[in-house]
Amino acid sequence: xxxxxxxxxxxxxxxxxxxxxxxxxxxxxxxxxxxxxxxxxxxxxxxxxxxxxxxxxxxxxxxxxxxxxxxxxxxxxxxxxxxxxxxxxxxxxxxxxxxxxxxxxxxxxxxxxxxxxxxxxxxxxxxxxxxxxxxxxxxxxxxxxxxxxxxx
Amino acid sequence: xxxxxxxxxxxxxxxxxxxxxxxxxxxxxxxxxxxxxxxxxxxxxxxxxxxxxxxxxxxxxxxxxxxxxxxxxxxxxxxxxxxxxxxxxxxxxxxxxxxxxxxxxxxxxxxxxxxxxxxxxxxxxxxxxxxxxxxxxxxxxxxxxxxxxxxx
Amino acid sequence: xxxxxxxxxxxxxxxxxxxxxxxxxxxxxxxxxxxxxxxxxxxxxxxxxxxxxxxxxxxxxxxxxxxxxxxxxxxxxxxxxxxxxxxxxxxxxxxxxxxxxxxxxxxxxxxxxxxxxxxxxxxxxxxxxxxxxxxxxxxxxxxxxxxxxxxx
Numbered sequence: 001x002x003x004x005x006x007x008x009x010x011x012x013x014x015x016x017x018x019x020x021x022x023x024x025x026x027x028x029x030x031x032x033x034x035x036x037x038x039x040x041x042x043x044x045x046x047x048x049x050x051x052x053x054x055x056x057x058x059x060x061x062x063x064x065x066x067x068x069x070x071x072x073x074x075x076x077x078x079x080x081x082x083x084x085x086x087x088x089x090x091x092x093x094x095x096x097x098x099x100x101x102x103x104x105x106x107x108x109x110x111x112x113x114x115x116x117x118x119x120x121x122x123x124x125x126x127x128x129x130x131x132x133x134x135x136x137x138x139x140x141x142x143x144x145x146x147x148x149x150x151x152x
Numbered sequence: 153x154x155x156x157x158x159x160x161x162x163x164x165x166x167x168x169x170x171x172x173x174x175x176x177x178x179x180x181x182x183x184x185x186x187x188x189x190x191x192x193x194x195x196x197x198x199x200x201x202x203x204x205x206x207x208x209x210x211x212x213x214x215x216x217x218x219x220x221x222x223x224x225x226x227x228x229x230x231x232x233x234x235x236x237x238x239x240x241x242x243x244x245x246x247x248x249x250x251x252x253x254x255x256x257x258x259x260x261x262x263x264x265x266x267x268x269x270x271x272x273x274x275x276x277x278x279x280x281x282x283x284x285x286x287x288x289x290x291x292x293x294x295x296x297x298x299x300x301x302x303x304x
Numbered sequence: 305x306x307x308x309x310x311x312x313x314x315x316x317x318x319x320x321x322x323x324x325x326x327x328x329x330x331x332x333x334x335x336x337x338x339x340x341x342x343x344x345x346x347x348x349x350x351x352x353x354x355x356x357x358x359x360x361x362x363x364x365x366x367x368x369x370x371x372x373x374x375x376x377x378x379x380x381x382x383x384x385x386x387x388x389x390x391x392x393x394x395x396x397x398x399x400x401x402x403x404x405x406x407x408x409x410x411x412x413x414x415x416x417x418x419x420x421x422x423x424x425x426x427x428x429x430x431x432x433x434x435x436x437x438x439x440x441x442x443x444x445x446x447x448x449x450x451x452x453x454x455x456x
Contacts (some may be wrong), residue, residue, distance in 0.1 A: 021259070022259060022262075022263045022266055022267070022281075023263065023266045023269070023270040023277075024245070024266050024278060024280065024281035025277055025278045025279065025280065027280055028241060028243045028244060028278070028279055028280045028389055030184060030185055030241065030243045030300075030302045031184055031185075031335065032181065032335055033334060035243055035244045035280040035300070036280055037280040037281050037282060038281065038282035039282075042167055089332060089334065090332075091332045091334045091339055092339045093328070094450070096284050097438040099439050101439075101440070102440070103440055104440055104441065104443055104444050105442075106441070106442050107325070107326060107442050107443075110326075112328045113325065114326055115327050116325070125327075126328060126329045127328050127332055128328065128329065128331055128339040128341045129324070129326075130341060130342035130448065130450050131342060131442050131448075132342075132400050132438055132441065132448065133438055133440030133442075134286075134287075135253075135285045135287035135439035136251040136253070136254070136255055136256055136258070137256065137258070137284065137285055138256055138257075138259050138283050139256055140256050140272075144282065144283075144284065146246070146282050148334075148339070150334045161341055167355075172433070174409070174411060174414075174415045174433075174435035175415065175418045175419050175421070175422040175429075176397070176418050176430060176431050176432065177430045177431065177432065178432070179432055180393060180394075180395045180396060180430070180431055180432045182336060182337060182393065182452075182454045183335065183396045184334055187395055187396045187432040189432045189433050189434060190435060190436075226452065229407035246434075248436050286437055286438075286439075287403050287405075287437045287438060287439035288403040288407055288408055288410070288437030288438055289408065289436065289437055290408055290409075290410050290411050290412070290435050290437075291408055291411075292408050296432050296434065296435075298398070
């Protein structure tokens with residue numbers, strides 16, 4: 001089954017790829033690697049989750065935010081590559097989680113992203129991961145995720 | 153016009169490349185990629201902007217800090233490559249912006265860096281970008297920027 | 305002398321490679337690069353240092369935490385490659401240091417990691433480095449370190 005079919009079967013639909021509002025671009029390819037710009041949990045043109053984990057948001061909400069952010073990353077990948085099926089491997093995911101003082105469950109939050117990647121891509125979805133607690137994120141986003149992909 | 157001429161025409165001059173004060177190095181090449189160490193807004197041997205956005209510094213000051221930090225990155229690139237003209241693409245920029253509680257305009261601050269890259273390198277200057285709000289940065293720097301370049 | 309012998313000679317022993325507790329993996333190879341997951345200062349199955357620099361921890365403790373975290377990174381590398389001797393270059397180290405308000409000595413803390421890399425790998429251990437002050441880190445870890453290696 002193609003990755004796109006798998007995504008549909010899981011009940012997910014890609015959002016429109018986020019458009020940079022400045023002079024950067026959604027992704028840059030260098031050799032076999034595709035470096036994506038940081039993605040936020042955008043849904044229907046708005047941030048689905050704002051605020052900090054450990055204060056305004058629960059871990060469950062953070063996981064959902066991470067899931068939505070990853071769908072935005074995949075939307076960028078599809079826009080760049082034509083199809084998700086050209087993704088050979090999800091290489092690395094760096095997740096920045098907006099964290100109030102004392103919140104240390106960043107890994108749990110990012111499982112929302114990691115689990116979805118493995119559900120869609122199987123073994124090719126297993127990535128190196130870094131989970132960080134950010135002081136602040138753009139536009140009060142709950143999470144921001146950096147992705148590096150390897151392209152077939 | 154060469155990138156170096158373009159830089160001059162824009163009225164910018166590269167600072168001396170920052171010297172690491174420890175056992176790391178300014179940049180490491182791996183294949184076609186050049187990974188740079190994080191750069192701070194150094195000017196005439198000192199930090200041009202210290203403190204946090206949203207507290208001691210305005211967005212305009214942050215943009216200027218980002219611009220100066222990027223000139224330091226280009227100084228490293230020139231030192232490594234001999235000339236900026238060997239830069240094939242600015243692949244990725246990760247900008248860490250020292251952010252007081254509630255400051256969420258990191259993207260605006262980093263436009264100081266992104267816009268300058270596009271002014272100098274044109275399409276080759278368009279990069280994937282990540283904007284993060286840092287709790288603290290070395291030596292109270294206002295911004296710290298990570299750059300990955302592709303080399304011709 | 306092999307890197308492994310050098311490590312022994314320096315009196316260090318690799319811990320067991322940290323096992324991801326979720327759907328990500330310790331490392332992913334893409335071409336000549338090996339991207340590692342973020343490593344924490346794990347020792348004997350526990351975090352050796354928790355809390356923030358500038359509050360619960362001294363710079364010396366932070367340096368020791370960075371050193372231990374790097375040993376965890378090398379344990380991953382050995383697990384992936386069979387031997388440290390296949391490491392051609394330490395390309396990049398991003399160090400996230402849990403920082404209380406006003407702590408700005410992240411570079412000093414990370415010298416614990418950088419110096420050890422150079423002691424073990426010599427010139428091949430000299431890396432590009434980024435030092436960041438994190439608001440919070442997973443499980444209250446004192447530091448988290450990202451490593452990119454080039455493989456022979």
